[in-house]
Amino acid sequence: MDRQRRRFLGASATAALASTTVAMPAIAQSSPEVKWRLTSSFPRSLDTIFGTALQLSQMVSDATDGKFQIQCFPAGELVPGLQALDAVSSNTIECAQTCTYFYIGKDPTLAFGTGVPFGFNSRQQHSWWHFGGGDQIINDVLKGFNVYGIVAGNSGTQMGGFFRKEINTVEDLKGLKFRIGGIGGQVLAKLGVVPQQLAPGDVYPALERGTLDAAEFVGPYDDEKLGLAKVAKYYYYPGWWEGGPMIHLIINQQQWDKLPKHYQAILRNACEAANNWMLGKYDSVNPPAVRRLVAQGAELRAFPQPVMEAGYKAAFELYGELAAQNPNFKKALDSMNAIRGEQLLWWQIAEYSFDSFNIRTRGR
Incomplete structure (x- = not known):
């Protein structure tokens, strides 16, 4: 009985090792090394907005054990801030942190992606994007420019x-x-x-x-x-x-399509977390700042x-x-x-x- 048990355990261990050696290359193939550049429409000095891009990048790296890297550049280092959409559209840059309303000259519909006068507050805008058809409406327009957009930030109501x-x-x-x-x-x-x-x-x-x-x-x-x-x-x-103006991560369509599905999921979740981080940060830093300005x-x-x-x-x-x-x-x-x-x-x-x-x- 002991001899049979030892044979069974030995066979099981051999099978497990064999399955591991087969699975490891499959896992490696499904988690390739990806290196993107992100150009922001905002300067580095705006440490909450640009800092959101850095947070997003770090979260993606952490979730993929460093295999999916996004290097962030402030406005002007790679391309001017208001040319981010053109750079991503042409695949000069893989992705950008920007506001869709910067590009209403291309299509005024893009104003709604960020927010329009007397439109939504931050939570309502977020709800419209995810549950009111906003995602599809704006991405249908962005598709014409060869880009795909994901919500990745919000400042809350701004000052006049x-x-x-x-x-x-x-x-x-x-x-x-x-x-x-x-x-x-x-x-x-x-x-x-x-x-x-x-x-x-x-x-x-x-x-x-x-x-x-x-x-x-x-x-x-x-x-x-x-x-x-x-x-x-x-x-x-x-x-x-x-x-309640939204900020988006816009991605070259071909670059997005090439990502493994689990990388796409990781990026979507990182954008959602970055959105919450940015709004929470502004809610924290604006109150003392307005006191200082009055002083x-x-x-x-x-x-x-x-x-x-x-x-x-x-x-x-x-x-x-x-x-x-x-x-x-x-x-x-x-x-x-x-x-x-x-x-x-x-x-x-x-x-x-x-x-x-x-x-x-x-x-x-």
Whole structure:
């Protein structure tokens, strides 16, 4: 009996070893070494946004034992920040960290991928992307540029920016030279604003010289880095053109298709984790930053309700014009409008009621 048992164990061990020697090459083949470069549309100094790309890269490396490497480059080191889509489309760079609304000149529908004025907040935008058809709508457009997009960040609601003068009426906007781009700039142009697109490093001297009257960027933590409170006194909120702007990882379609399925899954999950990391980081660093800005002389101002109402009217007038010209834009607009109404009803019942009470009782 013992002899039979020893023979059985010996045979089992031999079989196990044989299966291991067969399986190891199969595993190695399914987990190839992949090295990508990522170009960001943001400078290294924006350590939360660019830091999100670094976090994503590290998570992918950790999950693959270093076999899938993504090397991150800030804007300008490989290609200019606003040329990221072109670089990925042509396979010059495998992937990029960018905002789809930078490319509305190619198709205005891409504005919805990041977020549009008076659209969603961060959680609503995220819900629309994953459960409201946003993923398919935006990726159908991106497919025409040979890229695939995955959500990989959100800043939360942004500030309205620094202004050299107070904004009390809609008339005060007329002729205002405002550093703002994208579809938000197009909406404000309807109210008489002169939109300007400037690189972050050029904003401070332009405000100081008076060639700019106002500038918006992101929120307190990033705005503080630009030193704008020293040359523009009034700090307005909210940034109604960016209520919950998403950032995406866009990937060359052929590079995406070549990835093993489990690498694709790892990358998707890393992007989702990076999205949460970025939003959590901003929620942590913005509160003390706004206190520091006020201590430096910034005066917080809420946009007057007539300005908000005029902005809302101009935004949806513009959307109607664009929807009449572009079927993709109309599809995205119809999707947003249908879901936005439902989301806001629920928000009013639960989130808004809870937040409002906590705000009223803050400091008790």
